[in-house]
Amino acid sequence: MWWTGTALDLKFVGDDNLQRLAQLADTPAAFYQKYVKTKQSELLKQDVQIALNTTPEYASDFATRVIEYFEAHWYPQHASELEPPKPVLPPVPAAISTTPAMSSASQPMTFTPSITLSPSSYSSTLQPSVHQVIQPPQIEQTFTRQEVTAMLEKAKYENQDSTARRCNELRDFAVAQITGLKEEIQQIQNTQKMLADSFNQMRKFLEDYMKTQQTPPGQTGYIIGAPPVAGGHVASAYPGSMGGMYGGPSSSMVPSYPMGMPPATSGLTPYSCEPNLSGAINLLKDSRLESPFSSPSDIFINDMTAFFHTLRESTVLLDYICLENVVIVEWKAMLPQTGAAIGLGFVMDVMGTGCAAEKGQKIFVEYRSNGILQIRGREERVDPFMTGDVIRIELNMINRTACFFRNNMLIPIKISVIPKVIKLYAVGSGPGARVDVKSLSMTSSYSNIPPNAFRCDIAMDKV
Incomplete structure (x- = not known):
C-alpha cells in the first residue's frame, strides 16, 4: 500500500x-x-x-x-531512492605496454615484445568517440492486475456519476415543469372561485332588488337614481359591520338606503363620465410603485401591481408628484377574500415621502372600499367598491379641485382647495388584496361635470 x-x-x-x-x-x-x-x-x-x-x-x-x-x-x-541509475560507460582502452600478461598461475609467464606508443600515435578506432550518446534502456510499460x-x-464510478448527474438534471426539470403546472392550475381554480363569488353577489343583488319591487305599500325609501317614492322598501347598503382594515361603522350609526344611492334628498341621478385624454401624456412608463415604510412580508410589489399579504396596513406610493395641469390615475382593485380592504387617494407631499402633516393631521383624501370617502377629518358615505372595480382619480391642479369615479360613474362629492403638491397612494390589508395601476397620464383638459351632479363641495382648508 x-x-x-x-x-x-x-x-x-x-x-x-x-x-x-x-x-x-x-x-x-x-x-x-x-x-x-x-x-x-x-x-x-x-x-x-x-x-x-x-x-x-x-x-x-x-x-x-x-x-x-x-x-x-x-x-x-x-x-536518493528516486534518483535514476547512472549509465555504465564502456571501458577506455588501455595504452599498449611491455608489461607481461599473466594468463594463470599454471601457465608459464611469457613476454610479448611490443612497442610503447605515445598517446599521439593511438589509432582513432581505439579512442572513444566524443559525440557518442548513450541511450537509456527502453522500458516496456506494463500494468499489474491491481x-x-x-x-x-474508476471508469465504472465515472459512468455511474455521469448517469446519476444526468438523472438528477432530468428529475429537476420534470419537478419544475410539474410545479409550474400546479401553480397554473391553482391560479385557474382561484379565478373560477372569484367568478363564482362575483356571480353569487350579482344574483343576491338581483334577488334583493326584486324584493324591493314586490313589498306591500306603507313604507317609504329611495329607489336607485330617483327621488323618494311611496311603496319602496329600504335596502341597507351597509351591513352591521363592514370589518376589514378600517372597521366600518355599525348599522346604528349609518342610516339605511339602497345600494349605490347617497344619503341625499335631491334625488341625484348617477353621472357617467369617461376620462378626457385628448393630447394626454402617458406618465406610467416612467413611474413605479414603492413602499418605503412597509415590510416585504406585508406587501409585494411587481412592476405596477401591489399584493397585500397580512392584516397589517401597508402603504404603496406612486413615485410621481402632481404639480400642474390635470393628472388622471386609474387603479384596479381586487378584493378576493372577506376582510380584505383597500383605500385609494392622494396626500399633500412636499418632501416626496407622502407623509406631510399639519398640526398632527395628515392632509389627505382617501376613497375606501367600505364606502367611506375621508377628506382629512371628515367622512362621507358613498358607494363601496368591490373586486374588479376601476377607481379613477382626477386632480385638477389648475383649479385645485379633485373628484373620484367608480367604473366611470362619478362619486358625487367635489373636493376643492386641494394642496399644490400632491402624491398618489394606495393603502391595503389582506391577505389577498391587490391593486393595479392601469394608467397615469397628464393633460391640459379636464372633465366638464355639471355642478348639479355633485351632492356637496368640500373645501380641504375648511375641514
Whole structure:
C-alpha cells in the first residue's frame, strides 16, 4: 500500500475505503511518481472522490493534504531512492605496454615484445568517440492486475456519476415543469372561485332588488337614481359591520338606503363620465410603485401591481408628484377574500415621502372600499367598491379641485382647495388584496361635470 512506511494514518476512512485507496499505487515511490512528481493533483482528487465515494470538496481537501505531506516530508527523506541509475560507460582502452600478461598461475609467464606508443600515435578506432550518446534502456510499460482493476473501477464510478448527474438534471426539470403546472392550475381554480363569488353577489343583488319591487305599500325609501317614492322598501347598503382594515361603522350609526344611492334628498341621478385624454401624456412608463415604510412580508410589489399579504396596513406610493395641469390615475382593485380592504387617494407631499402633516393631521383624501370617502377629518358615505372595480382619480391642479369615479360613474362629492403638491397612494390589508395601476397620464383638459351632479363641495382648508 502506498502509505505503508509513511506517517499517514488512514484507518479513519474504514476498511472498504482503505481497499479502494490501496489501488491507487503499490508503494510510496510509485504514488509519488504517479501524482506528486507529475503534478497530477486533479487526477488524485478524482481518484480519491471515486475511491471514497465522497464529495468533490472532501476529495480536494484529502488530496491536498496528502500531496503536501509527500512534498514536504516524504520526498526529502527518500530523494536518493528516486534518483535514476547512472549509465555504465564502456571501458577506455588501455595504452599498449611491455608489461607481461599473466594468463594463470599454471601457465608459464611469457613476454610479448611490443612497442610503447605515445598517446599521439593511438589509432582513432581505439579512442572513444566524443559525440557518442548513450541511450537509456527502453522500458516496456506494463500494468499489474491491481492497476487494471483500479482503472476499471474508476471508469465504472465515472459512468455511474455521469448517469446519476444526468438523472438528477432530468428529475429537476420534470419537478419544475410539474410545479409550474400546479401553480397554473391553482391560479385557474382561484379565478373560477372569484367568478363564482362575483356571480353569487350579482344574483343576491338581483334577488334583493326584486324584493324591493314586490313589498306591500306603507313604507317609504329611495329607489336607485330617483327621488323618494311611496311603496319602496329600504335596502341597507351597509351591513352591521363592514370589518376589514378600517372597521366600518355599525348599522346604528349609518342610516339605511339602497345600494349605490347617497344619503341625499335631491334625488341625484348617477353621472357617467369617461376620462378626457385628448393630447394626454402617458406618465406610467416612467413611474413605479414603492413602499418605503412597509415590510416585504406585508406587501409585494411587481412592476405596477401591489399584493397585500397580512392584516397589517401597508402603504404603496406612486413615485410621481402632481404639480400642474390635470393628472388622471386609474387603479384596479381586487378584493378576493372577506376582510380584505383597500383605500385609494392622494396626500399633500412636499418632501416626496407622502407623509406631510399639519398640526398632527395628515392632509389627505382617501376613497375606501367600505364606502367611506375621508377628506382629512371628515367622512362621507358613498358607494363601496368591490373586486374588479376601476377607481379613477382626477386632480385638477389648475383649479385645485379633485373628484373620484367608480367604473366611470362619478362619486358625487367635489373636493376643492386641494394642496399644490400632491402624491398618489394606495393603502391595503389582506391577505389577498391587490391593486393595479392601469394608467397615469397628464393633460391640459379636464372633465366638464355639471355642478348639479355633485351632492356637496368640500373645501380641504375648511375641514
